[in-house]
Amino acid sequence: MKAIVTTLLAIAILAIPKATLASGNEGDTVIIELNNKSKILIYTTDKEALKDLEQYDVNKMIQDLNSALNSKKIEKVELQDENGNKYMKDTTLILGDGDAKTKIKIGNLELMVDADDWDELEDEFDDDLPVRRYDYEERKIDRTRHYFNVDIGMNNWLDGGEFPDAEGQPYTVKPWGSWYFGLNSVNRTWVSGPLFLDWGFGFSWYNWKMEDPNIVVQKGPDNIEFIDATLADPNFSGIKSRLTAPYVNVSFVPMLDFAKGRRKVKNLERGSVSFRTYKKQGIRFGVGGYAGYRIGGNTKVVYREDGKKQKDKTKGNYYLENFRYGIRAQVGYKGLDLFATYDLNNVFAGDRGPAGSDGLNAITVGITL
Incomplete structure (x- = not known):
């Protein structure tokens, strides 16, 4: 020493x-x-x-x-x-x-290693070192805190303010199985009192699964088409049919966090290794906006034909709108966070939506991890 x-x-x-x-x-x-x-x-x-x-x-x-x-x-x-x-x-x-030489932070988990080299870390684990646990509540409010989170939800779309299944349209979506995934890099900036701003960027994937697995999505000469494949091929037996649209997004959501961003921390420490879990406190909610740019698109059809299972995956733009923008609402209590998004623009560009529709607007509800 x-x-x-x-x-x-x-x-x-x-x-x-x-x-x-x-x-x-x-x-x-x-x-x-x-x-x-x-x-x-x-x-x-x-x-x-x-x-x-x-x-x-x-x-x-x-x-x-x-x-x-x-x-x-x-x-x-x-x-x-x-x-x-x-x-x-x-x-x-x-x-x-x-400071810790190595820090890995994912969501509400954080691993810190403060060892000079791997040999030192290996020696520590060979020794019978005690594991110490400390629980405490944060008192300090960071001006800006950065973290990653994952959005998991279910997709649908509204046709003139109603879900398509109300009219039995062929583009009716099956919510369970129409998964939404979002990977987000978020900054939470404290403004004053309970007011925070959540802002950042991320990637998201819309997946719309057709209620009728025999319906396939095709790009027609003038608009997107949802066609019953059994009409052209009686041997076709659909298992799954879906349309996917990935986007890169930016978001800006003002939040009221009545715990003022404070969290409860559980810390496990063994030698130079420390593992922490963070648990949010109180109630929080906010409403803001987002915008995104499409970076791809594809359809996937799984079916049986003459008793054989087959899968077709086709890339394309499918008249999907290049830009998306809309409203995002978030609400959380302690460790649970819910979100909902609604695209103000149509899923398909211009008048390229399915025939007979008033324009489809994407809607998603889910949880944030």
Whole structure:
């Protein structure tokens, strides 16, 4: 160990023997003699300040200080947790000579490794090191916090404000199986009070699965067509038919978060490896907008013909609109987040939608992980 910073432990013990009090003009000093080799020195400005020290975790101070002094890797001891709180109860202490060298964060999971090399990490796992657990609630509000999330939902589309199945249209969608997937890189910026802004970009995939598996999607000369394949081939027996449209998107959603972005943290620590899970608090909701640009398109048909299972996947634009834009609503409570999106533009460009339709608008509901 190169150096140890001498540390003054500020603690309050109301009934400890051998305590002496020395008073001065600027404050009071309490000296607590524990044994012939150890003393605790407390300096306070007044008796009220001494009483306030009851909220500090004395046992945790001493345990972590002792652990730090026994470590050959620690060059200094910082008696505070990662948020700057100096040993308030139910906080987590992180000891080290710098930031974690490796940090992997996915959604509400975070893995940190602060080892100089893999050999050191391997030696740690060979040793019987204890696993320590700390649970605490964040007190600090970051101005901007970045994270990744995944949207999983079900798709449909509205025809003139109604679902197509109301009229039995051939382009009726089967919601269960019409999956929406979104991979998002999101920044949450704190504005004031409970007001935050969620903004970022991501990729999404619309999948519309036909209610009737015999309906295939084709690009006609003037518009998109939904055709019953059994009319042309009586041996055709549809299993699944769907249309896919991928987009790259940007979003901007003002949010009211009444927990002010604070989260509960569970931290597991073993040597230089720390694993954390974050759980959101309180209720939050917001409404905003998004815009996207199409980067592909395809159809997929799975069917049986003459008893043999076959699959056809065909790429194409299928008159799909290049741009999408719409409204996104989000609501969450503690660990659960729900979302809904509605495209203000039509799925198909211009008047290229299916014959007899008033224009199809995509709608999605789902959860955010």
